[in-house]
Amino acid sequence: MTAALDERLILACRRHPLAADVARGLTRAGVPDGARVMVAASGGADSTALMALCAGLAAHGRIELAAGTVDHGIRSESALDCACVTALGVRLGVPVLARRLELALGTALADRARTARYEALASMAMECGATSILAAHHADDQLETMLIALARGAGLGGIGGMPSRRLIPCDTPASHQLLLVRPCLRLSRESLRAACVDLGVQWREDPTNERRDTPRGIVRHIVIPALESVAFGATRRAARTGELARLGNVLLESHVSAMRGADGSIARSALRDAPEALAATAVWMLADERMDDATRWSAAEAIVDSSTEPRRFPMTGGSELSVDAHTVRVRAVTA
Numbered sequence: 001m002t003a004a005l006d007e008r009l010i011l012a013c014r015r016h017p018l019a020a021d022v023a024r025g026l027t028r029a030g031v032p033d034g035a036r037v038m039v040a041a042s043g044g045a046d047s048t049a050l051m052a053l054c055a056g057l058a059a060h061g062r063i064e065l066a067a068g069t070v071d072h073g074i075r076s077e078s079a080l081d082c083a084c085v086t087a088l089g090v091r092l093g094v095p096v097l098a099r100r101l102e103l104a105l106g107t108a109l110a111d112r113a114r115t116a117r118y119e120a121l122a123s124m125a126m127e128c129g130a131t132s133i134l135a136a137h138h139a140d141d142q143l144e145t146m147l148i149a150l151a152r153g154a155g156l157g158g159i160g161g162m163p164s165r166r167l168i169p170c171d172t173p174a175s176h177q178l179l180l181v182r183p184c185l186r187l188s189r190e191s192l193r194a195a196c197v198d199l200g201v202q203w204r205e206d207p208t209n210e211r212r213d214t215p216r217g218i219v220r221h222i223v224i225p226a227l228e229s230v231a232f233g234a235t236r237r238a239a240r241t242g243e244l245a246r247l248g249n250v251l252l253e254s255h256v257s258a259m260r261g262a263d264g265s266i267a268r269s270a271l272r273d274a275p276e277a278l279a280a281t282a283v284w285m286l287a288d289e290r291m292d293d294a295t296r297w298s299a300a301e302a303i304v305d306s307s308t309e310p311r312r313f314p315m316t317g318g319s320e321l322s323v324d325a326h327t328v329r330v331r332a333v334t335a
Contacts, residue, residue: 006091009199013056013092018187018195022053023062025183029165031132036064037181038130040121041088041096043069043081043204046136048088049192050184052201054134055092068124068133070117071100074109081204088201097124122168122178132179137162139239140189143227144219146242153293155284156252156277160245185239252281265329271303279303283321286330290315303328 013019031037039054041047051067058065069085071078082098089096099120103113125133142161149158164185168178184192196203211217227234255278259266264286271279280300287296291313299313299321308325315321320333 004090005093009052009091009201010055010059010093012199013052014059016053016056016195016198018049018191019053019056021187022050022183023057025164025186026057026063026134026181029132029179029181029183031063031179031181031183033062034064035132036066036128036130037132037134038066038068038097038121038125038128039094039134040136041067041069041085042206043084044136044206044209045193045196045203046138046184046189048085048201048203049195049199050134050136051085051088051094052092052199053195055094058094065094066128066130067094067096068121068128069096069098070120071098072113072117073101073103074105074113075206075208077204081206084202084204091201095128097128099124118168118180125178130178132165132181133168135180135182136184136192137182138184138187138189138192139235140220140224142185142242143224143235143238144216146238147219147223148215153296155249155280155296156245157249157284159242160249161239161242163246164243185243186236188235249281252277253285256282256285263329265327268303268323268326268328271328276300276304282328286328287313287315287321290317290319291321299323 026037037054039047039051041051054063054065057063067085067089069082071082086096086098088094101113101116101120103109103116121133125131146159146161149161152158162182162185164183165179165181168180210221212221224235231237255274256266259270259282261267266282266286271282280297282303283291283296283299287299291299295313299311302311302313302323310322310324313321313323314333315330318333319330322329322331
């Protein structure tokens with residue numbers, strides 16, 4: 001039987017308790033009433049729940065809604081995933097846009113697939129006039145991201161996890177900047193899956209989510225269950241902690257930005273007399289991703305010590321972080 005608009009489902013989506021949580025997530029991310037948004041729908045439980053709940057919000061007039069789905073062409077079942085999204089779109093009265101990628105197998109496939117996916121989503125968002133792309137990342141995803149960043153020695157911004165909104169780099173007019181918005185960061189994976197069951201909507205399982213031989217798979221299936229056994233509810237509490245960490249990092253970075261001169265350098269005396277957190281933040285901002293973790297900490301310690309001897313800390317790309325008696329700066333390495 002051909003799928004048709006399901007008014008009872010739309011009403012159930014509108015009345016579901018998590019719809020209010022998603023609405024609050026949109027408000028926290030600065031999505032205004034009446035905005036046209038596009039859900040990035042994979043067919044999995046998380047994005048299926050988000051799509052359905054947003055359909056309820058659209059029926060209430062909070063947003064105008066479309067959905068975009070991407071077939072990576074890597075798994076044999078991926079076309080069925082897209083078909084699942086399209087069928088749900090018919091039931092909910094939500095227009096669904098689709099793109100199929102042609103990715104060559106080989107090195108860095110996951111990274112290439114992610115880049116291509118966001119390019120396709122941005123293209124579809126432009127096509128349907130959306131100003132924001134909604135992703136279904138939730139509290140469990142957030143904790144995974146935070147723990148991996150912590151293990152890799154990230155700064156405060158990194159261990160704060162994913163922001164609720166960020167700009168998507170894409171070829172769009174300056175007047176049409178696209179935002180990636182994550183309205184579910186305070187919701188658990190379990191609650192989103194339960195919403196699908198409550199609403200009677202089908203989703204597709206991605207078997208790669210069950211892998212335990214990747215960093216994220218290890219954290220998802222081993223580390224986080226262990227944490228929950230120690231302190232039940234750790235996932236949602238950690239997500240709130242991540243929000244605080246990101247806010248703290250914004251404050252630190254604003255202080256460091258105010259210290260920088262026209263040439264980007266910073267007076268060492270300003271950092272030496274300030275809390276050590278500012279020196280560490282300065283190194284993270286100046287070096288960005290071009291310096292390894294151990295070198296970053298060595299540079300931060302050098303900034304606040306009493307030595308006036310010039311020191312140089314290597315960075316990738318032919319640059320170095322220079323700390324001398326008076327100044328902290330990034331400069332090109334001379335032969």
